[in-house]
Amino acid sequence: xxxxxxxxxxxxxxxxxxxxxxxxxxxxxxxxxxxxxxxxxxxxxxxxxxxxxxxxxxxxxxxxxxxxxxxxxxxxxxxxxxxxxxxxxxxxxxxxxxxxxxxxxxxxxxxxxxxxxxxxxxxxxxxxxxxxxxxxxxxxxxxxxxxxxxxxxxxx
Amino acid sequence: xxxxxxxxxxxxxxxxxxxxxxxxxxxxxxxxxxxxxxxxxxxxxxxxxxxxxxxxxxxxxxxxxxxxxxxxxxxxxxxxxxxxxxxxxxxxxxxxxxxxxxxxxxxxxxxxxxxxxxxxxxxxxxxxxxxxxxxxxxxxxxxxxxxxxxxxxxxxxxxxxxxxxxxxxxxxxxxxxxxxxxxxxxxxxxxxxxxxxxxxxxxxxxxxxxxxxxxxxxxxxxxxxxxxxxxxxxxxxxxxxxxxxxxxxxxxxxxxxxxxxxxxxxxxxxxxxxxxxx
Numbered sequence: 001x002x003x004x005x006x007x008x009x010x011x012x013x014x015x016x017x018x019x020x021x022x023x024x025x026x027x028x029x030x031x032x033x034x035x036x037x038x039x040x041x042x043x044x045x046x047x048x049x050x051x052x053x054x055x056x057x058x059x060x061x062x063x064x065x066x067x068x069x070x071x072x073x074x075x076x077x078x079x080x081x082x083x084x085x086x087x088x089x090x091x092x093x094x095x096x097x098x099x100x101x102x103x104x105x106x107x108x109x110x111x112x113x114x115x116x117x118x119x120x121x122x123x124x125x126x127x128x129x130x131x132x133x134x135x136x137x138x139x140x141x142x143x144x145x146x147x148x149x150x151x152x153x154x155x156x
Numbered sequence: 157x158x159x160x161x162x163x164x165x166x167x168x169x170x171x172x173x174x175x176x177x178x179x180x181x182x183x184x185x186x187x188x189x190x191x192x193x194x195x196x197x198x199x200x201x202x203x204x205x206x207x208x209x210x211x212x213x214x215x216x217x218x219x220x221x222x223x224x225x226x227x228x229x230x231x232x233x234x235x236x237x238x239x240x241x242x243x244x245x246x247x248x249x250x251x252x253x254x255x256x257x258x259x260x261x262x263x264x265x266x267x268x269x270x271x272x273x274x275x276x277x278x279x280x281x282x283x284x285x286x287x288x289x290x291x292x293x294x295x296x297x298x299x300x301x302x303x304x305x306x307x308x309x310x311x312x313x314x315x316x317x318x319x320x321x322x323x324x325x326x327x328x329x330x331x332x333x334x335x336x337x338x339x340x341x342x343x344x345x346x347x348x349x350x351x352x353x354x355x356x357x358x359x360x361x362x363x364x365x366x367x368x369x370x371x372x373x374x375x376x377x378x379x380x381x382x383x384x385x386x387x388x389x390x391x392x393x394x395x396x397x398x399x400x401x402x403x404x405x406x407x408x409x410x411x412x413x414x415x416x417x418x419x420x421x422x423x424x425x426x427x428x429x430x431x432x433x434x
Contacts, residue, residue, distance in 0.1 A: 002192070002193070003197065003305065003306060003309070004174070004176070004195070004196070004197050004198070004199045004200060004201065004306060005197060005198055005199060005200045006200050006201040006204055006205060006304065006306035006307065006310070007306040007309055007310050007313070008310075009200060009205050009310070010204075010205070010208060010306060010307050010309075010310025010311065011310045011313060011314045013205075013208065013209055013212060013310075014266075014310060014311055014314045015314060017212045017215075017216060017266050017270065018259075018262060018263050018266045020216055020220075021216065021219070021262040021263075021265055021266045022258065022259060022262035022263070024220055024223065025216065025219045025220055025222075025223045025262065025265070026223075026242075026258075026261055026262040026265065028223040028224070028226055029219070029222065029223045029226050029238075029239065029242050030242070030246070030261075031226075032223075032226030032227060032228060032239075033226075033239060033242065033243065033246075035228045036228045036229075039228050
């Protein structure tokens with residue numbers, strides 16, 4: 001075992017190899033690895049964000065669903081109330097109408113009663129007069145007793 | 157290739173394919189240990205260099221392909237595996253190196269993967285590749301570059317140069333000298349401090365290189381010794397087969413561990429060099 005020029009050859013080779021490695025192998029590989037690390041980190045962060053967004057969206061959805069239900073309930077309640085009111089109003093109107101019709105009918109009836117009475121009175125007074133005239137004949141003057149007869153008629 | 161005895165077999169397996177200047181002045185491959193010794197320093201272990209560079213280029217090609225294909229989409233298959241290694245290295249550097257420097261992480265990556273690949277050659281059957289090479293007319297071939305001291309010291313000395321550079325860059329020449337000279341004893345004992353700290357400093361690259369070399373050389377040696385059993389009859393051969401399997405499985409641990417230790421210690425040494433508050 002002895003030293004010879006192989007030693008120098010090996011040193012030169014070593015220097016060239018290290019230089020090549022430093023220039024053409026290490027930097028591109030390192031850059032690629034670092035970029036990949038960054039990309040993976042970004043991806044993980046994005047996934048995390050996505051999960052968070054989904055949760056938030058779900059919460060929002062359930063909230064708006066609740067709101068919608070509540071609104072629907074309110075609308076139904078209002079509608080019911082309004083319907084009741086309308087029915088009540090209709091009832092009132094109907095009552096009024098009935099009263100009016102009743103009033104009109106009863107006044108009509110009164111009217112007819114009155115006119116019938118009048119007619120009857122007139123007829124009765126006429127018949128009475130005729131009767132009286134026949135009974136009394138000449139002794140009773142129609143003209144002098146007409147006032148008395150009129151009072152009689154009014155009393156009927 | 158036939159061997160006269162087991163000693164020759166082992167020796168053959170531990171001899172590099174060396175190219176250099178022969179004693180008579182001509183250039184060529186060495187034929188035997190004696191010729192290698194004659195060639196001296198200005199020769200080169202062709203097998204170590206070819207496998208070292210080849211595996212390094214394979215590593216760079218593989219990772220460059222992954223770097224080009226890297227997107228922010230989901231990675232699949234090999235891409236995923238390579239990005240896993242990158243993240244592992246990045247984590248190690250972040251936990252061990254306190255500052256921020258664009259060189260440290262690529263350096264750690266290169267060391268870890270390259271050393272691992274070179275160690276991995278140890279798991280290929282010891283006789284297979286040398287036998288093929290022998291058929292092609294190549295006399296000697298060691299396919300595990302990290303069992304060559306030149307290779308491990310080539311790595312550790314480069315790291316050592318970086319340690320010196322970072323020390324001077326972050327602490328300044330004066331600060332670096334002060335660290336060596338005024339520590340651990342008071343100023344008047346400067347020579348002793350210098351010797352102590354100097355040894356500590358030198359021990360870093362030496363231990364780095366020798367640890368890797370020693371582990372892999374020992375592992376290779378055991379593989380060779382187990383391989384020797386195959387020539388000792390069928391009973392010993394079967395026993396050797398089980399041993400080989402067991403050692404190979406255990407060795408998978410060692411090759412990864414050694415690559416990891418080399419990388420971690422490099423990061424730690426450079427981190428120590430960049431510490432300004434001492």
